[in-house]
Structure formats: C-alpha cells, structure tokens
Amino acid sequence: MTDAAEATDTVEQREVRLGKRQRLLEQGEAYPVGVPVTTTIGSLRERFPELEPDTRTGERAGVAGRVVHLRNTGKLCFAALQSGDGSRIQAMVALDSVGDTSLADFKALVDLGDQLFVAGDVITSRRGELSIQVDEWRIAAKALLPLPNLHSELSEETRVRSRYLDLIVRPEARRMVHARAAAVSSLRATFARRGFIELETPMLQTQQGGASARPFRTASRAYDTDLFLRIAPELFLKRAAVGGLERIFEINRNFRDENPDATHSPEFAMLEAYEAYSDYQGMADLTQELVQQSALAAGGSEQIEWFDGTRFDVGGTWDRISMYPSLSEASGIEITPETPLSELVALTDRLEIEVPHPIRGKYVEELWEHFVKKTLERPTFVMDFPVDTSPLVRDHRSIPGVVEKWDLYVHGFELATGYSELADPVIQRQRFVEQAALAAQGDPEAMRIDEDFLRALEFGLPPTGGMGMGIDRLLMVLTGENIRETILFPLVK
RNA sequence: GGGCCUCUAGCUCAGUCGGUAGAGCAAGGGACUUUUAAUCCCUGGGUCGUGGGUUCGAGCCCCACGGGGCCCA
Numbered sequence: 317m318t319d320a321a322e323a324t325d326t327v328e329q330r331e332v333r334l335g336k337r338q339r340l341l342e343q344g345e346a347y348p349v350g351v352p353v354t355t356t357i358g359s360l361r362e363r364f365p366e367l368e369p370d371t372r373t374g375e376r377a378g379v380a381g382r383v384v385h386l387r388n389t390g391k392l393c394f395a396a397l398q399s400g401d402g403s404r405i406q407a408m409v410a411l412d413s414v415g416d417t418s419l420a421d422f423k424a425l426v427d428l429g430d431q432l433f434v435a436g437d438v439i440t441s442r443r444g445e446l447s448i449q450v451d452e453w454r455i456a457a458k459a460l461l462p463l464p465n466l467h468s469e470l471s472e473e474t475r476v477r478s479r480y481l482d483l484i485v486r487p488e489a490r491r492m493v494h495a496r497a498a499a500v501s502s503l504r505a506t507f508a509r510r511g512f513i514e515l516e517t518p519m520l521q522t523q524q525g526g527a528s529a530r531p532f533r534t535a536s537r538a539y540d541t542d543l544f545l546r547i548a549p550e551l552f553l554k555r556a557a558v559g560g561l562e563r564i565f566e567i568n569r570n571f572r573d574e575n576p577d578a579t580h581s582p583e584f585a586m587l588e589a590y591e592a593y594s595d596y597q598g599m600a601d602l603t604q605e606l607v608q609q610s611a612l613a614a615g616g617s618e619q620i621e622w623f624d625g626t627r628f629d630v631g632g633t634w635d636r637i638s639m640y641p642s643l644s645e646a647s648g649i650e651i652t653p654e655t656p657l658s659e660l661v662a663l664t665d666r667l668e669i670e671v672p673h674p675i676r677g678k679y680v681e682e683l684w685e686h687f688v689k690k691t692l693e694r695p696t697f698v699m700d701f702p703v704d705t706s707p708l709v710r711d712h713r714s715i716p717g718v719v720e721k722w723d724l725y726v727h728g729f730e731l732a733t734g735y736s737e738l739a740d741p742v743i744q745r746q747r748f749v750e751q752a753a754l755a756a757q758g759d760p761e762a763m764r765i766d767e768d769f770l771r772a773l774e775f776g777l778p779p780t781g782g783m784g785m786g787i788d789r790l791l792m793v794l795t796g797e798n799i800r801e802t803i804l805f806p807l808v809k
Numbered sequence: 810g811g812g813c814c815u816c817u818a819g820c821u822c823a824g825u826c827g828g829u830a831g832a833g834c835a836a837g838g839g840a841c842u843u844u845u846a847a848u849c850c851c852u853g854g855g856u857c858g859u860g861g862g863u864u865c866g867a868g869c870c871c872c873a874c875g876g877g878g879c880c881c882a
Contacts, residue, residue: 328854329819329836370843385845392842410842428835442843461819465834467846468821473877481820575810575882670882809876 333460336425343421346458351433354378358403360438361446369444377448378435379405380456382484384466388423397432402490406447407434413451422453431457476800476808488623492801495614496791500567502613503587503787506606512563512589517552519545519569525769526550526708528761529572532582545571550708550782553590554737555772557780562592567787578798579729582807585787590737594781596720599734600697603724603783604634607695607731607790614794622796628727629694630793636697639684640718646687651680653702653717673759677702689725697722697734707747707763710738724785726793732785739780741773 340346355377364373381397384404388394391411398404409422413436426432436450464470464481475482475489482489504514522541524531526548534543549566556564570586587606591598611618611630618631644651649663660679664671671682680702688698700718703711709719713736720736738744748770754762791802800806 332836385847387844387847388841389844389847390841392844394844394847396845406845408843412842441845443845445843445845447843462835464820465846466820467834471821471877473816474820476877485820577879672882 329462330460333427333458336427337458337460340425340455340458344454346455348454348456351380351454351456352378352435353380353433354435356403357381357397357399357405358401360405361403364438364440364446367440367444367446369440369442371440372449373438375438376436377438378433378452379448380431380433381405383426383428383430383432384463384484386426386428391419393419393422395426395432395434397434398484400490402487406441406445407432407436407450407453408439408441408447409434409450409453413449414453418453425455426453427459427462429459429461429463430455431459473808476806479805488797489801491623492791492795492797493804495795496787496802498613499610499790499794500787502610503567503606505613506609507563507565507589510563510602512565512591513561515553515556515561515564515566516568517549517556517566519571521546523764523766525763525766526552527570527572528705528763530574530760532571532573547572548586548784549588550784551766551769553588554777554780554782555769557590557592557737558772558775558777562778563590565589576807579789579792581788581799581803584799584803586784587787587790588782588784590780590782592778592780595736595779596699596722596734596781599781599783600634600636600722600724602781603732603734603785604695606785607726607793610790611794620794620796624796626796628793628796630726634695634697634724636699636722637688638700639680639698639702640700642688642698643680643684646691647683651683653715655680673754673761675704675754677705681705689728692725692728695724695726695731697724704750706735707751708738708744709735710740711743729789729792731789731793732783734781734783737777737780737782739773739777741770744773745770 337346357379360377360379379397381399383395384398385396393409395407395409396404397407409419411419433454433456434448434450435452436448439447439449441447464474464485466485470482470485479489483493507514520543522543524544524547526546527550529547531544531547534545535541536543547570549568553564553566565587567585567587569583571583573582574580576582589602591602608618608630611620615621618629620628620630622628640652657676657679660676660683664679664682667686669682669686671678699722700712700715701721703717703719706719706721709721712718712720722734723730724732738747748763748765751763752765755764788799788802792799795802
C-alpha cells in the first residue's frame with residue numbers, strides 16, 4: 317500500500333475537505349463575508365444566448381455559483397458554476413491567465429459543491445460554451461460534504477429529508493417553489509382586485525371547529541388550558557363577517573391528525589374566503605377565476621403542462637352538476653334525499669363499499685364517489701350535498717333535503733368546497749347538537765358545540781357565500797406532482 | 810388500524826443456490842491547454858437499518874423493533 321493510500325485509508329471525504337478549509341484559512345478565507353460579483357449567471361446567459369465558438373466579448377464579469385462539474389486537465393481547468401435559479405456558466409482557469417500558483421491552488425482546493433467566485437472576460441470556448449476566462453478566483457464558501465451524484469435521481473426519502481440538496485440537483489424542485497410562490501401571489505392579487513382583505517385568525521384554538529377532522533392537541537401553561545391546533549379557520553372568519561368585514565380571505569396552515577397519503581398532509585396550507593351578499597354560485601365563479609388566474613401566473617396558460625409533460629386544461633367555464641341527479645344517472649338507480657337509509661345500506665353492501673361514518677349523507681357521498689367521481693375529466697363543481705354531512709351550510713333555497721354546498725373536483729380529487737353559509741343561529745345550534753351526539757358516540761371528527769360562535773351568529777350574519785381551497789392541492793393541479801413535492805419541507809420522522 | 814414492498818460505500822443501485830462484498834458517479838495519487846457525466850493509469854472506502862434466532866457458515870432464511878414507500882380501512 318502506498319503512503320497516499322494509507323493516508324486516505326482512514327480519511328473520509330469530509331476530512332479531506334476540512335484539510336482544504338484549513339489551508340484556505342491559512343492563506344486567506346474559506347467563508348468570506350462577501351465576494352465582488354458584478355452580475356448574475358442568469359443575466360449573462362440572457363445577454364449572450366448564442367455566441368459563435370471562440371468569441372471574445374471583451375466584457376469582464378465577476379460571478380459566483382456552486383461548482384457542479386469539475387474537469388481539471390493539465391494547464392486548463394473547467395468548472396461549471398450553477399446559481400440558485402439553476403442557470404450555469406463555465407469557468408475556464410488557464411495557466412496563461414492565472415499563473416502557476418493560482419492554478420495549482422485551484423486544483424488542490426476547489427471541490428465539487430463549493431461556492432466559487434470567478435472574475436474574467438466573458439468568452440465562448442472552442443466548443444461554443446459560454447464561459448468566464450478566469451483571471452481571478454476565490455472560494456465563496458467551502459463545502460465540507462460531497463454533493464450527491466448528479467446523474468441519478470435522489471431517492472424520495474433523501475429528496476424530502478434534504479430538500480436543499482433536491483433544490484441544487486433537481487430542476488423540478490426549483491420549479492415547484494416558484495410555481496407555488498407565483499400561484500399564491502396570484503390568489504392574493506385576484507382577491508385584491510375584487511376588494512377582499514386578508515385576515516389572520518387563530519391557529520391555537522380552545523375548541524376544535526370549522527370542519528370534521530381529528531385535531532392535534534397541545535396545551536398552554538400560562539392559560540392553564542388544553543388547546544387545539546386549528547383544523548379550519550371557518551368559525552373565526554365568520555365571526556369577522558358578523559363584525560361587518562364583508563370581503564375577507566385567509567391563506568394559512570391547518571393541521572389534521574389523519575393518515576397522510578398522496579393528497580393528505582398533516583399540515584397543509586388552506587385558503588378560505590367569505591363574501592357578504594354572495595352565495596355558493598357566486599363563490600363557484602370566484603373559485604374558477606382564482607384557479608385559472610393561478611394557472612396563468614404559474615405556467616403562463618390555462619392549458620397547463622405538468623412536470624411530466626402531461627397536458628391539463630383548466631380553461632373555459634366549468635360544469636356544475638348536481639349530486640343526486642348525477643348519481644341517479646350514473647348508477648341507473650333513482651336516488652334522492654328521500655331514499656330510505658335501508659336502501660342505501662343495501663346498495664353499498666352489494667357494491668362492497670365501506671362507509672366510515674354510517675349516516676345517510678355519507679352513504680350518498682360514498683355512492684357518488686363510486687359511480688361518478690372517476691367519470692369526471694374536466695374540473696367540475698358538484699352541487700347540492702346531503703344536509704347531515706354539512707353542518708355549517710344553509711338548506712337549499714328550493715330543493716328539500718340538500719344544502720347549498722359544492723365540492724370542486726379536479727383530476728380525481730377534491731380541490732375546493734363552497735357554501736351558502738348557514739346564518740340561522742337556531743338551526744346552527746340544532747346542527748351542532750346533532751354533531752355533539754356523534755362525538756358522544758366516539759366520533760373524534762365530529763364537530764363540537766361552539767357557544768361563542770353561536771352567540772356571534774345571534775347578532776346576525778349577513779347572507780354570505782364561503783369557499784375553501786387547499787393550496788397544496790392547487791399546486792398538485794398546476795404541476796401534476798404528489799402533495800409531498802408541493803410542500804418544501806413535509807413532515808418526516 | 811390492516812396488508813405488501815424496501816433499508817448494502819458520500820449518492821444511485823446490483824448482489825445468483827446460504828459459502829465471507831460489487832458497479833457507476835464521488836474521493837486520494839499521477840498524466841493531460843478546449844473539456845461537456847472528459848479521458849487514461851494506480852489506490853482507498855462497508856457494523857449490509859437495529860437486536861435476536863436457525864446454521865459449520867447469514868446481505869440472503871425466521872422473529873421482533875425502527876425508518877421509508879405503496880395499497881386498503
């Protein structure tokens with residue numbers, strides 16, 4: 317075994333790089349406070365898109381980026397620098413331009429993954445690659461750990477656990493971040509155009525409410541009380557509506573202690589909006605506009621192109637179908653709000669559909685999902701839900717037994733929901749009492765009686781339309797990716 | 810909550826019938842002034858998730874636990 321081999325025998329890659337850091341510190345800095353950049357890699361790429369090979373622009377530039385390729389030859393070294401937006405430029409470090417010492421240092425001290433500053437003339441190589449003919453370079457930040465190999469996909473676990481590496485290595489990860497930012501910013505712009513203001517309502521709540529879901533529990537020492545992380549902001553936003561805030565929305569996190577899957581994350585970003593003197597039809601109009609504007613902002617078109625190349629069209633006016641008639645048509649069996657529970661039970665048994673919460677409306681919803689959901693190709697509002705699964709929604713103005721609620725289905729999952737809000741405090745109390753009975757039977761997702769909210773309703777909620785939309789799911793629609801990819805840092809144990 | 814799959818080098822993965830550990834990239838030494846996953850020569854790197862069991866012998870078979878994924882409820 318040679319001396320060199322013996323030396324590396326016990327030395328991990330990190331140890332080697334720690335040694336290089338030490339050498340950098342001895343002759344200067346390994347983590348300087350700044351480097352004199354004059355421009356960005358992206359703007360150089362934009363300004364010099366297609367130069368002939370062997371062009372000398374005569375322009376000098378200083379840029380910094382992460383070293384993502386390194387090819388050291390005898391007297392001429394090549395490094396590809398990548399900036400945060402993914403744009404790259406080649407640095408050419410030649411003996412003629414930097415001299416013996418600097419070239420030797422470059423070979424000895426620069427590793428894949430380092431943050432590197434280079435300055436020199438902007439040229440193209442003989443192969444036509446846009447490059448900096450380096451006459452000055454310095455380490456902008458020494459990397460101690462090696463970058464993952466750039467030629468195979470990161471495993472899903474590594475992607476999620478080390479998203480910073482994912483962002484360096486995978487363009488789709490960067491695209492997702494920007495698509496999300498653009499979509500959320502577009503939602504806020506659409507609301508602003510329509511005269512809505514953004515509120516922030518409590519995340520820590522003394523009582524679970526606003527949705528049917530199992531909450532996370534926590535506690536306050538100072539208040540000496542149990543608390544819930546919110547499962548929905550609805551009851552607070554409606555209190556605000558009672559107070560006269562007529563056009564409001566909130567974009568914030570909800571938390572639900574449920575099994576995660578491709579469309580469910582324990583913490584997820586939610587949009588809710590309420591508009592006085594609107595109703596569920598008006599909120600459907602608003603929702604369509606919100607989604608279409610987001611598609612334009614994130615991808616430039618209502619004809620979305622997903623990351624995998626699939627096309628998905630969210631343009632035009634979306635269909636509005638009614639739950640009971642669409643179910644009757646698809647199943648060939650007449651099903652109405654009057655259909656007895658026994659018939660619904662017999663039907664689901666025959667089809668071997670499991671119904672988790674055995675109330676009449678749940679059977680109808682499960683049957684609807686069985687028969688109709690898969691047949692929807694375009695974004696579709698499914699209107700007029702059973703009353704007993706929708707405790708916060710007002711009865712339909714003309715059809716008995718259903719409520720003025722829609723779910724928006726896009727690409728097989730529920731993207732949004734909208735209501736004509738229940739404003740009658742007496743009926744709202746009855747609905748809460750029914751829910752409390754379910755809770756007493758052990759249903760952890762059932763709503764609880766919220767006396768403070770009922771008191772607010774007794775002061776008079778104007779006729780109001782409301783809608784809610786999952787932001788992560790909106791990004792799934794805009795990108796075609798799994799919910800965990802839409803969230804920068806999803807929960808991992 | 811139930812079922813199935815998975816965990817091997819820094820990263821991504823192979824590993825046959827149970828016989829003592831492999832590749833590519835990355836890393837160390839050397840050569841190279843136009844490379845594009847550079848090339849060429851040489852070299853090092855492993856508690857095979859953890860703990861138990863079976864066996865002369867376990868990465869491989871069995872059990873438990875843990876991480877991750879998929880499907881179902």
